[in-house]
Amino acid sequence: MRPFEYYSPRTLSEACNLLAEGEPDSKILAGGTDVLVEMRKSSAWSSKAIVDITRIPSLRGIGESGDWIIIKPLTTHTEVLHSDLVRTHAPLLQTAVSTIGSPQIRNRGTVGGNIMNAAACADTVPPLIALDAEIMLKSTSGERVIALSEFFVKPYVTVARRDEILVEVRFPKLPANARSSFVKLGRRNALSIARLSVAAVVCKDEAGVVTDARIVPGAAFPRWQRVPEAEKLLIGQKPSKELLVEGGKKVSEVMISFTGRRWSTEYKEPVIAVLVRRALEACE
């Protein structure tokens, strides 16, 4: 590992100042499960300073405020996994974090880091977008709130400026009539990177008619997004097996319209359709 300067701010404002005025080529360290791995590939690593924000207590924890759930960025995946609030109001997020890495990774990796690293395979992002999450970024010049769906530009690139820190992730609690699911396809059960994943939320009225549907595939599109074309197929319908199959095929079609046909399409085309169907079935 190349030498670097190390800063360990104890307050948020100290961290913001460091990022604004300190070494311009610095990197934030939260869980470190991506940063430290990158740093070892010394040829690719150029940052001269590390700002370790893990000792800022205000950046940790899960809470609620009215109809919203608030997750602070340094909350580890293990903490999300054991949170009653998340289990009650956003079970698909809990399913998603349970598939991340291994116990050691989950004890270390953070929700904020998963978002800011912006890997296409980030497991918390599809559920959070399906939950209509917003994030708050802070710097010395102030705070701003962005819908998570607007945050990503492409894999590993976001609209966050270099001096901004993610300070909050929040989303509305799912309504009582909502069912949600997350399915992930990896090469093995543990320590597995998502090849493809799907987060889904379906709300139905008492007659069983779909009133709201949200489908967010992971690692499928150039950037994360819902698939309104497929969601529209479901809304106003009582889902039949055929309808869910159709929903899956629609997602596959839309995916190809974005990515074009490439070497992996032959595989992804049928597989994403099946994953979407399974995710929707799990919401039945």
Next chain:
Amino acid sequence: MEKKKREVRNESSTGMSRRNFLGTVSAGALGATIARPVPRASGQEDSGNLPQVTITINGRVHQLRVEPRWTLLYVLRDKLGLTGTKPGCERGECGSCTVLIDGVTRYSCLTLALEADGRQVTTVEGLMQGEQLGPVQRAFLEEDGFQCGYCTPGQVMSAEGLLRQKPNPTIDEIQIGMSGNLCRCGAYDHIFKSVRRAAELRK
């Protein structure tokens, strides 16, 4: 100096023969006893300029000066001679470097020594009860929970971490709890049995 060490390690991890491997380990241990707190004159290792950390390791308080880039794994093995913790992939995938930090399993290769400042670290050496093996270590012996043994310290630490959270795990919980540790010999079945046995022995 660190870079040179790493090259040696890389060699041993690609074409590992038992002899090379033992050679590397004993060289590491020897280096550690000589290198302990003696200040060095050369640039980065001039310990006077380095940040100081206080880490409680296996109940003993250590005050050390560390380079920011040193991982906890490196400090444990190469600075303190605690070579029970094994380097493997060194990128958070294999689990052989697993230790407990504040009672929770973590990859020491993905933890900077500076991050461990003020924390309680437990390594496999810390599971000993005097000269006797601790219950988890005993269970791995009784149930043959290893073949070559290289991943074993990490497996033992994961088992210890799991049993501290869940003293009576189901087989599913054991499989999930141990899923961050790879065993290239494939001794998984015996490893799971060892964890069950360890749960009994810990009572």
